[in-house]
Amino acid sequence: MDVQKEIEALREEIREHNRHYYEEDAPVISDFEYDALMRRLIELEAAHPEYSSPDSPTQRVGGTARSTFAPVTHEVPLESLADVFSRDELGAFGDRMAALLPEGRDYCVEPKIDGLSMSLEYENGVFVRGATRGDGITGEDVTENLRTVRSLPKKLSGAPPKLIVRGEVYMSRTVFSQLNAKREIAGESLLANPRNAAAGSMRQIDPQVAAARKLDIIVFNIQRAEGARFSTHAETLDALRGYGFNTVPYTLCGGIDACCEQIERIGEDRESFPYDIDGAVIKINALAQRKKLGSTSKAPRWAVAYKYPPEKKESVVEAITVQVGRTGVLTPKAVIAPVKLAGTTVTNATLHNQDFIDKLDLRVGDTVIVRKAGEIIPEVLEVVKSKRPKSTVPFSMPEFCPECASPIVRDADGVALRCTGAECPAQRLRNIVHFASREGMDIEGLGISVAESLIRAGLLASPAGIYYLEPQSVARLDRMGEKSAENLMKAIEKSKGAGLARLLCAFGIRQVGQKAAKVLSANFGTLDALMAAESQALTAVPDIGEITANFITEWFSNPQSQHQIRLLREAGVSFESREEKRDNRFLGKTFVLTGALENFTRDEAAEIIESYGGKASGSVSRKTAYVLAGENAGSKLNKARELGVEILNESQFMELIK
């Protein structure tokens, strides 16, 4: 199809899906399919800037062009609450309330969601504006990003003509762990916790990115409701639910003791909420009483936030196991005797790495203190040395991968240990996706979800297996169909000619990215020449250091890699460089120039040597390959004779560079 026509068709299609997604809350294609359309459009527009247009969906979302976040002054300030950390402090709050409200009082107790506070404005029931809390007085306009939050109602039913509410945007724990799994496969850094992930998503300039993060929102307060009359906070929450919001669950309590019980219950049930909570909020329920109490300069007088202390428990380390992540990183984990922590039964704790274990001197059999604060996985705080049984031994990480028995290497730049197996089952998905990626063999249509389906269906177990897929079985995959299967098979066939540089990058050898792969490809010309190269020949290549050279030789010597290469060769994948082959006749050879040459200056001679991959050096050593001696050569010539280094005269050199 004509490129311009394809671009226009894609734009129209994406606009249509945007309408379904953002305005009707009823997407008709999966996120994966949507992303594929968008990716294709971005790609085409990048390749054909002449067809770019400011009204392309890649530039605009929801009909509004946007570049930065405009400041918003909150009509009603978004106050923050005073924190209390103990039952005593909560008791003191109760005493204050009793003194200020002698007529009697009810409390409303709610879980405190660990998310991002937002103010949402509705006019005649339609969502018109949303802003971050900011400093409570001024926030940022994130309306477009908020529109992508699926649980945010764009239209309310029965709401007052002007309504401002306050809610908390959060990322559910399920979405968070899926997002991190994807990032791990893509080799991106992991997000620390759902709160940070949500914050990062809300600050995305591109609402498409925010949309992909699948955020949610829970509303917990009416800031302003023109024309509506409520007498209690509980009534407002019920009304909000009636308008169409997800609202925070609440419990009414007659006194502080009942509040304490409810707080404890929330604490125990923490894990049953889809969102992280970092405390409980205790508010006076009657709105008239709230008005009477007012606020100090820092916080309202009528509410406090109770913060749960990070819970610590003692347990015993029953074993230390080592897990292999999707990028091949080995992580030790302590298997501990079950303890209840922050509402869940915990049976293991992360140990991060060998250094962490060494610092604690942690051993199997030890009694340890474990803690769970905001983190998903609990951690070991300390070892109770006095309880250490006799005959324990220090732990050390395995030298071979527990999943595939390949040798383990230490990352060049840190403490991480990594499996080198090209066929490691733990890294299967990531290795295949990387192999097919744009920097690798560039197989269009073989992304994370297709690779996942192929693996799940038992059709694919390693990168080279891609070239042995059968079109009929691929077509039978979910969501695939004959047409896409055909396209995928075509893309796979085409990738056979991708060339050595792409192939090297696709292998995912440590430190060998696009740039190094290109240099290696240009210098060696074929995969076989590279495989036969000794470490010295590798380090002689510009940009390839000793560490990288070691990773390369280690990778090629692994039987799993050799098996992959055999399969690729049999499938007819090209092992040839597509770059112009460099003439490297002097690769790894060092020349020393001395005396005056007739046909070149010394600099010119050095340049010629370097252009053939060699090096020119100033002093003679055992490593010197040749001394090029011109007229009046001096001490260097004598040194060369002493060391038995081959000596060339100018005509012999001319012969070599012919």
Ligand SMILES: [Zn+2]
């Ligand atoms: Zn492995």
